[in-house]
Amino acid sequence: MEFIDDEAGGGVPALRTSRLGRRYGRVWGLRDCTLEVPAGAVAALVGPNGAGKTTLLEMIIGLLEPTDGQVSVFGETSRADTAQALARVGYVAQDHPLYRDFTIADMFHLGRTMNPRWDQELAAARMDALSIPLQRKVKSLSGGQRAQVSLTMALAKRAPLLVLDEPVSSLDPVARLEFMRDVMASAAGTDLTFLISSHVVSELERFCDWLIVLAGGRVQLAGPAGDLLAAHQLLTVPRSTADAELPGTAIYRTDNDSPGGQHHTVLVRADPVQLTAQRRPGWQADPVSFEQLVMAYLQRTPRPGPTMKAVTR
Amino acid sequence: MIWVSWRQHRSQAIGCLALLAALAVYAILVGSSMRTAFGNDALTGCLARSQGTGCPNAVTAFMNEFGSEVNIAFWSVTLIVPGLIGVLVGAPLIARELEYGTWRLAWSQTVPRVRWLTVKLALVTGGLIVLGAAITAVITWYRAPMDQLTGHLQHNIYDFEGLVPTAYILCAFGFAVLAGLLIRRSIPAMIAAFIPWLAIRLVVEFVFRPHFMTPLTVQVNCPPTNACSTGISSVPQATGHIGDWVLGMNRNGFIYQPADRFWPFQFIEAGIFVALTAAALGATIWLLHRRAAWTA
Numbered sequence: 154m155e156f157i158d159d160e161a162g163g164g165v166p167a168l169r170t171s172r173l174g175r176r177y178g179r180v181w182g183l184r185d186c187t188l189e190v191p192a193g194a195v196a197a198l199v200g201p202n203g204a205g206k207t208t209l210l211e212m213i214i215g216l217l218e219p220t221d222g223q224v225s226v227f228g229e230t231s232r233a234d235t236a237q238a239l240a241r242v243g244y245v246a247q248d249h250p251l252y253r254d255f256t257i258a259d260m261f262h263l264g265r266t267m268n269p270r271w272d273q274e275l276a277a278a279r280m281d282a283l284s285i286p287l288q289r290k291v292k293s294l295s296g297g298q299r300a301q302v303s304l305t306m307a308l309a310k311r312a313p314l315l316v317l318d319e320p321v322s323s324l325d326p327v328a329r330l331e332f333m334r335d336v337m338a339s340a341a342g343t344d345l346t347f348l349i350s351s352h353v354v355s356e357l358e359r360f361c362d363w364l365i366v367l368a369g370g371r372v373q374l375a376g377p378a379g380d381l382l383a384a385h386q387l388l389t390v391p392r393s394t395a396d397a398e399l400p401g402t403a404i405y406r407t408d409n410d411s412p413g414g415q416h417h418t419v420l421v422r423a424d425p426v427q428l429t430a431q432r433r434p435g436w437q438a439d440p441v442s443f444e445q446l447v448m449a450y451l452q453r454t455p456r457p458g459p460t461m462k463a464v465t466r
Numbered sequence: 467m468i469w470v471s472w473r474q475h476r477s478q479a480i481g482c483l484a485l486l487a488a489l490a491v492y493a494i495l496v497g498s499s500m501r502t503a504f505g506n507d508a509l510t511g512c513l514a515r516s517q518g519t520g521c522p523n524a525v526t527a528f529m530n531e532f533g534s535e536v537n538i539a540f541w542s543v544t545l546i547v548p549g550l551i552g553v554l555v556g557a558p559l560i561a562r563e564l565e566y567g568t569w570r571l572a573w574s575q576t577v578p579r580v581r582w583l584t585v586k587l588a589l590v591t592g593g594l595i596v597l598g599a600a601i602t603a604v605i606t607w608y609r610a611p612m613d614q615l616t617g618h619l620q621h622n623i624y625d626f627e628g629l630v631p632t633a634y635i636l637c638a639f640g641f642a643v644l645a646g647l648l649i650r651r652s653i654p655a656m657i658a659a660f661i662p663w664l665a666i667r668l669v670v671e672f673v674f675r676p677h678f679m680t681p682l683t684v685q686v687n688c689p690p691t692n693a694c695s696t697g698i699s700s701v702p703q704a705t706g707h708i709g710d711w712v713l714g715m716n717r718n719g720f721i722y723q724p725a726d727r728f729w730p731f732q733f734i735e736a737g738i739f740v741a742l743t744a745a746a747l748g749a750t751i752w753l754l755h756r757r758a759a760w761t762a
Binding site: 177214215216217218233234235236239240242244246247248250251252253254255259262263264266267268269270303306310 | 467468469470473474477566567568569570571573574575576577578579580581755758759761
């Protein structure tokens with residue numbers, strides 16, 4: 154696939170937000186959000202319900218206007234609700250909304266008339282590969298099939314950035330896996346950038362190479378998944394060890410250890426060199442898993458965060 | 467967008483055509499026999515020559531046979547039909563998208579939502595104007611003989627002819643589209659739009675319409691042998707001219723609006739309802755444009 158934005162060069166990030174914020178009345182749904190996602194990345198946006206994920210995604214798409222800051226897609230500032238901003242982002246909304254009394258062919262016809270770069274061949278070929286007849290009515294489709302039709306519409310729009318909001322939360326485990334595999338297959342061999350939100354970490358772990366952790370309306374952690382994993386260690390240290398004695402930054406200290414245990418497990422942000430230099434006898438260092446990393450950052454965020462679902466719905 | 471609008475409103479369009487077809491069949495069946503009877507009784511010439519005073523028996527016979535066609539109770543109920551058409555078409559236009567979450571799909575394609583809305587509104591409004599004009603044409607044709615006896619400035623006749631039926635439909639439609647955006651649910655939006663529509667409709671009809679233009683006064687001028695009256699199809703009319711709309715009496719005579727004010731009245735009343743429609747639809751477009759600033 155080729156996109157207009159190819160000419161912009163490899164250095165322009167697919168997505169950049171700077172001090173992006175959005176307030177609903179007196180509550181901030183998202184605040185001071187600065188991040189970058191490089192072109193071609195498959196980025197996971199992880200956070201609990203009400204963390205501000207949908208708020209962030211809707212500002213990226215142009216459905217929502219920021220209260221503060223800016224969002225740019227492939228180097229161009231998105232203003233809410235302009236054709237240029239809308240053309241740059243393909244969107245798979247939560248729960249995969251489609252018109253119930255439309256056939257799939259009707260949905261694609263809608264896509265064709267509402268998107269100048271619509272790829273009908275791609276859309277038809279995908280339905281063919283999934284053995285879903287185009288004459289089926291939307292209301293007769295299973296949840297997994299609806300998700301596939303939604304994804305197909307977003308892909309056929311031929312936007313360089315695809316935003317998927319909780320794409321698998323309404324699916325059963327088998328359909329979840331199939332859907333994510335399908336997303337990966339469509340990403341392979343293209344320069345498409347994906348931003349996929351979820352409140353379940355394990356769904357995204359094996360598919361994503363970029364990680365953004367959002368909680369309480371703020372970005373807690375963002376970067377390449379591999380680098381982030383390498384930069385964090387799980388240290389098992391004596392209970393008496395103060396944070397100041399630890400190498401790097403202590404992120405989260407677990408309270409639950411073995412009965413009568415004299416040790417704590419602490420997640421620290423420290424590179425291996427730092428760790429080796431400051432390591433003391435009796436400390437045990439372990440690599441951290443994707444899920445442990447995300448959970449540590451989520452758990453250290455004060456609760457309760459602002460629950461935006463109640464406001465946005 | 468044109469195809470999308472058509473596809474989403476296709477079933478409503480078919481429903482409206484079915485309604486129109488049923489009305490046309492009824493109008494042709496009853497209207498034809500009414501025309502035949504009117505011609506047989508040679509009423510046209512009599513009415514033109516003498517305002518009906520020369521042929522009271524023929525008038526009475528015609529009214530006995532077809533008088534129920536101007537039955538006030540029936541047409542009073544029918545006056546809500548334009549409102550029902552308007553709210554049924556208008557309320558789901560935005561509310562259904564909000565109810566089913568499909569706004570996220572509709573407004574994330576490469577068409578800004580204001581354009582999405584204006585194209586839809588233009589096409590649906592156009593369709594409703596065609597429907598209103600067609601309904602009005604059918605009713606006007608069907609009632610043409612009767613109107614020669616009654617004029618068409620009276621309540622329940624005026625409201626189904628000329629420009630106002632279409633304007634009533636548009637106004638209910640505009641209110642319902644706006645209510646759908648504000649309330650976000652189709653059925654409550656229909657109710658919320660219909661009630662003010664009906665209130666305004668009745669206030670305009672009974673409070674403002676009699677004073678659109680300054681009424682005239684005429685001396686009571688009845689032949690002593692032939693008591694005259696002011697009701698629909700009474701011959702002879704107390705004002706001396708069929709179709710005058712008598713508002714009341716004072717010591718100088720009857721206060722009335724002359725029959726030839728039909729078109730000025732139609733333009734004034736249609737203007738009021740079209741202005742209300744424009745205000746409601748303008749507010750809807752502005753609110754949808756600003757919606758990104760308040761909530762997605």
